[in-house]
Amino acid sequence: xxxxxxxxxxxxxxxxxxxxxxxNYSSSVSVYLFWYVQYPxxxxxxxxxxxxxxxxxxxxxxxxxxxxKSQTSFHLRKPSxxxxxxxxxxxxxxxxxxxxxxxxxxxxxLAVQP
Amino acid sequence: xxxxxxxxxxxxIEKKQPVAFWCNPISGHNTLYWYRQNLxxxxxxxxxxxxxEAVDDSQLPKDRFSAERLKGVDSTLKIQPAELGDSAxxxxxxxxxxxxxxxxxxxxxRLTVV
Numbered sequence: 402x403x404x405x406x407x408x409x410x411x412x413x414x415x416x417x418x419x420x421x422x423x424x425n426y427s428s429s430v431s432v433y434l435f436w437y438v439q440y441p442x443x444x445x446x447x448x449x450x451x452x453x454x455x456x457x458x459x460x461x462x463x464x465x466x467x468x469x470k471s472q473t474s475f476h477l478r479k480p481s482x483x484x485x486x487x488x489x490x491x492x493x494x495x496x497x498x499x500x501x502x503x504x505x506x507x508x509x510x511l512a513v514q515p
Numbered sequence: 516x517x518x519x520x521x522x523x524x525x526x527x528i529e530k531k532q533p534v535a536f537w538c539n540p541i542s543g544h545n546t547l548y549w550y551r552q553n554l555x556x557x558x559x560x561x562x563x564x565x566x567x568e569a570v571d572d573s574q575l576p577k578d579r580f581s582a583e584r585l586k587g588v589d590s591t592l593k594i595q596p597a598e599l600g601d602s603a604x605x606x607x608x609x610x611x612x613x614x615x616x617x618x619x620x621x622x623x624x625r626l627t628v629v
Contacts, residue, residue, distance in 0.1 A: 405557075410555075437620075442622070442625075443622055443623075444519070444606060444608075444620035444621050444622045444623055445558070445606070445608075445620040446620070447617050447618075447619075450617065491557050491558070493557070502560055502563075502571060503548075503560065503618065504560075505557030505558050505559070506557050507555070507556055507557050508555075508556070508557050
């Protein structure tokens with residue numbers, strides 16, 4: 402079955418430090434990749450997406466992610482985090498085909514400390 | 516422009532009681548999704564509509580859950596009767612076109628079954 406894995410349930414980091422949130426998926430066939438952010442008691446907001454083209458994708462709030470087909474990964478990075486980046490981050494994948502179902506990972510809590 | 520609107524934001528009910536959630540998608544969005552997000556997990560798709568047609572309801576527990584989108588605009592998700600394990604956040608999302616475009620999420624309804 403197709404799956405999305407976020408190995409880190411929580412990532413603590415100091416303010417202004419760089420961060421990487423990891424995401425791996427099960428198959429690269431016709432894959433589309435997304436990162437969403439969820440602030441407390443809020444819905445999900447799209448940070449960035451990879452549909453095709455350049456493997457380095459830039460999103461909102463200074464985040465970027467790189468599609469690595471050989472490693473089936475789509476890690477999210479930011480060179481310098483702020484307190485306001487504290488939130489839950491979800492990687493999501495959809496595989497082309499009849500179902501077109503968006504499957505989410507279990508999420509990573511980014512905890513930015515002063 | 517108004518985003519995806521859900522109501523109520525919070526609902527507490529006793530087990531075996533019915534409950535309904537309402538969602539109004541972004542104007543012009545033909546695709547509507549209902550997701551369930553359990554505590555500490557990523558969202559899981561319950562049902563996806565293309566206009567008024569449910570095109571993917573494979574994850575909807577049909578013995579107690581039902582949904583409708585009669586005029587292809589707003590939608591209602593119902594649970595009858597509710598069980599303790601139904602406690603979760605129910606998220607509605609909408610998009611224009613196919614799933615690999617951005618899905619916009621509402622703030623969700625947090626259901627607590629006691």
